[in-house]
Amino acid sequence: MALPPGESPGFLLWHATLRWQRDIAAALGPLDLTHVQFVLLACAWWLNTRGEHPHQQALARQAGTDVKMTSQVLRALEAKGLVEREVDPLDTRAKRLRVTKSGAELAPRAIAAVEDVDARFFRPVAHADVVALLGRLADPDA
Amino acid sequence: MALPPGESPGFLLWHATLRWQRDIAAALGPLDLTHVQFVLLACAWWLNTRGEHPHQQALARQAGTDVKMTSQVLRALEAKGLVEREVDPLDTRAKRLRVTKSGAELAPRAIAAVEDVDARFFRPVAHADVVALLGRLADPDA
């Protein structure tokens, strides 16, 4: 019990992410995107460029987001005219995702903004170290 | 642009923290505490054992939490009978925090549970590496 918890790894992880999220939010604010909106837009856009029009489930899997939240955020993106959700004729339960022209124009700019934040945020540490360490923590089975 | 973002440090940081938060929540659930409730209870308890009865602001500074959320969560802890918020006679705006007998009994158990999660969660990596890396990311000015 060595509080104050300045040395607790979990505490540091938590605060590092909070700080990172604030930086990301500040960078995406001018683009009128939240962090999660960005992630889903970017993932959908990337899949679209590969010729895939994923279901919401597939996108959630790709982005590592909760399916229920994905549903909700995608509707927000749809309301902003950045994506379209069309019913899959082969499975009328599911919806295929298509990034609109406006979304396709926004996505690369948002990605650049986020990569810029990442570069600045992680500048104090070596890239390979971060990826190795966080990769193991984010998904120990990988 | 190397999506899927499996290699993006920010993406990994985000997901590592999400996973950690789920583990923490699972460990604290049986104690009827959320993560933030735990942090504030533990910090207040620790300060109390040092003979300090901090204001909410001071506790928020110690825990690195938002002041407004701290206010709200402390009222939840008060409703559970874990802390008391008594008006400071020297500054009637402020409230001094005192962990109750019940809170003082719960805090060490919760701390043990969280330390257990941390030990398991960070087992795949070296403790010194994590602290060095996350410490710099959590507070680059330190």
Next chain:
DNA sequence: CGGAGATAGTCTGCGCGTAGACCAAATCGA
């Protein structure tokens, strides 16, 4: 064919996490 179970998506509810506005009390300075 028809019922059982699985799957895609949505709805409700709760607790952070952050921002902006607000109030009351304390402090500082002319």
Next chain:
DNA sequence: TCGATTTGGTCTACGCGCAGACTATCTCCG
């Protein structure tokens, strides 16, 4: 001393993040 500013705390609002329940559809198997 009185007014301006600062400080401690609360309120409202919005968007995650997660859990549980719900509908509609699809699939599989007898």
